[in-house]
Amino acid sequence: MDIKKTPLSFFLLIILFFIHNFCFAIDTISSAEVIRDSDSDTITSLNETFKLGFFSPGNSSNRYVGIWFSTLPGDIAIVWVANRDNPLADSSGVLRISSDGNLVVLDGRQKVVWTTNVSVGTNSSRAELMESGNLVLREVDSRGSNVGNTGRILWQSFEHPTHTLLQDMKFGANVRTGEKEIITSWKTDSDPSEGRFHMELEPLNIPQFVLWSGSQRHWRSGPWGGNTFLGVEGMSNLFLNGFSVNRADQEGYVFALLSYVKKPLFVRYVLNSIGRIAETRFDEGENRWVEDWSAPLTQCDFYGKCGSFGFCNLLSSPICSCLKGYEPKSIEEWNNGNWSSGCFRSSPLQCERNNTNSDEGKDDGFLKHEKMKVPDFVNSERAPDMEE
Ligand SMILES: *[C@@H]1O[C@H](CO)[C@@H](O)[C@H](O)[C@H]1NC(C)=O
Numbered sequence: 001m002d003i004k005k006t007p008l009s010f011f012l013l014i015i016l017f018f019i020h021n022f023c024f025a026i027d028t029i030s031s032a033e034v035i036r037d038s039d040s041d042t043i044t045s046l047n048e049t050f051k052l053g054f055f056s057p058g059n060s061s062n063r064y065v066g067i068w069f070s071t072l073p074g075d076i077a078i079v080w081v082a083n084r085d086n087p088l089a090d091s092s093g094v095l096r097i098s099s100d101g102n103l104v105v106l107d108g109r110q111k112v113v114w115t116t117n118v119s120v121g122t123n124s125s126r127a128e129l130m131e132s133g134n135l136v137l138r139e140v141d142s143r144g145s146n147v148g149n150t151g152r153i154l155w156q157s158f159e160h161p162t163h164t165l166l167q168d169m170k171f172g173a174n175v176r177t178g179e180k181e182i183i184t185s186w187k188t189d190s191d192p193s194e195g196r197f198h199m200e201l202e203p204l205n206i207p208q209f210v211l212w213s214g215s216q217r218h219w220r221s222g223p224w225g226g227n228t229f230l231g232v233e234g235m236s237n238l239f240l241n242g243f244s245v246n247r248a249d250q251e252g253y254v255f256a257l258l259s260y261v262k263k264p265l266f267v268r269y270v271l272n273s274i275g276r277i278a279e280t281r282f283d284e285g286e287n288r289w290v291e292d293w294s295a296p297l298t299q300c301d302f303y304g305k306c307g308s309f310g311f312c313n314l315l316s317s318p319i320c321s322c323l324k325g326y327e328p329k330s331i332e333e334w335n336n337g338n339w340s341s342g343c344f345r346s347s348p349l350q351c352e353r354n355n356t357n358s359d360e361g362k363d364d365g366f367l368k369h370e371k372m373k374v375p376d377f378v379n380s381e382r383a384p385d386m387e388e
């Protein structure tokens with residue numbers, strides 16, 4: 001009896017091994033494969049950090065194709081959405097490589113609701129979900145023989161972020177072509193379509209992050225100071241490195257790159273639907289996502305709160321004051337708590353004074369101010385020391 005049983009359980013083990021492989025270890029979609037919502041199909045990155053498949057956000061019953069952290073308990077953390085502006089109403093959707101080589105999402109009537117929309121040429125292609133969370137569409141030569149990561153990259157989700165920045169994702173702008181990456185908030189927690197807020201890296205001569213509310217500047221990080229953004233506290237300070245900003249390369253591309261020394265580390269920067277950019281980390285001790293940092297948070301964080309030549313201090317009342325030598329442009333607005341018009345210079349500079357009579361005002365000099373952002377659109381100049 002026992003002798004008869006052994007080959008059977010051995011056989012079962014082999015089947016289980018194959019089922020396990022089939023369900024969890026597949027990280028690519030080739031031309032023959034179809035990911036069906038109705039079968040709850042997903043693909044999983046090599047070490048199972050990320051999953052790609054269909055999901056419904058929040059209270060919505062709409063179906064979307066997205067990428068999320070796969071192994072973490074609790075709420076699934078969506079990091080990318082394909083058809084964010086074009087939801088599927090039921091679970092008849094499929095994700096596949098179309099006959100033109102693009103990765104597409106089709107509804108039950110075979111209508112394209114989303115496509116990578118690139119030109120593939122005569123070769124075929126294959127999509128792969130990388131361990132970083134990047135979904136990469138690669139060229140596969142006509143014999144389908146280039147196994148591994150050798151084919152030319154035709155499209156990648158890291159170049160088309162939705163509302164989340166992940167480690168190893170380059171986020172930037174090209175100063176020559178004007179092309180840039182942006183992240184855009186969801187409309188609500190149950191609706192991933194494009195909301196009111198977006199963020200970009202502004203490639204000024206010193207780059208900075210700028211968060212927009214519609215066409216209005218809403219928050220800015222302040223310029224990159226070499227180790228951190230000058231004007232934010234606590235951003236990426238929890239870990240070694242964090243953001244680094246790279247100056248324009250040969251092609252004119254300026255980008256910020258989020259990377260930590262400690263890996264694997266589950267961390268993401270999310271622009272949420274109320275217009276806040278937040279650093280969120282999975283805390284293995286607490287077994288949940290925790291927010292380490294976010295902005296804008298206080299009244300003083302909002303762009304131009306106290307207007308030009310004004311400054312903001314949460315501990316004073318009112319919170320806005322004019323710099324020394326400046327007065328409110330409109331006393332009435334100022335007294336009503338509308339500080340946006342800012343301040344004007346009330347005592348002329350030395351070079352503006354006509355009178356050569358020496359006792360009419362002191363020589364111009366510099367005042368040191370701390371805990372303030374430098375002005376927007378600032379230029380930098382290297383000086384050997386303070387005196388200079
Ligand atoms: C996957 O995990 C193995 C074992 O922990 C590790 O050696 C390998 O570098 C990981 N691969 C990736 C792509 O993260």
Ligand SMILES: *[C@@H]1O[C@H](CO)[C@@H](O)[C@H](O)[C@H]1NC(C)=O
Pocket residue numbers: 057058059189190
């Ligand atoms: C879902 O609906 C409940 C009840 O209306 C609400 O409290 C909750 O915030 C909603 N969740 C999301 C993600 O919108």
Ligand SMILES: *[C@@H]1O[C@H](CO)[C@@H](O)[C@H](O)[C@H]1NC(C)=O
Pocket residue numbers: 115117
């Ligand atoms: C694909 O790209 C072309 C050219 O950029 C554009 O005109 C077209 O609308 C796009 N199609 C879809 C379905 O996004």
Ligand SMILES: *[C@@H]1O[C@H](CO)[C@@H](O)[C@H](O)[C@H]1NC(C)=O
Pocket residue numbers: 121122123139140141142146150151152
């Ligand atoms: C097809 O792919 C192979 C290998 O990736 C490449 O060498 C070749 O140039 C490609 N052909 C075309 C027409 O793109």
Ligand SMILES: *[C@@H]1O[C@H](CO)[C@@H](O)[C@H](O)[C@H]1NC(C)=O
Pocket residue numbers: 333338339340341
């Ligand atoms: C504040 O003043 C500015 C400039 O006069 C005006 O455009 C804006 O509407 C005012 N804001 C509010 C909230 O009243």
Ligand SMILES: *[C@@H]1O[C@H](CO)[C@@H](O)[C@H](O)[C@H]1NC(C)=O
Pocket residue numbers: 348352353354
């Ligand atoms: C300086 O002189 C010019 C021309 O006479 C005049 O317009 C200006 O108001 C004077 N400035 C001050 C600060 O007195």
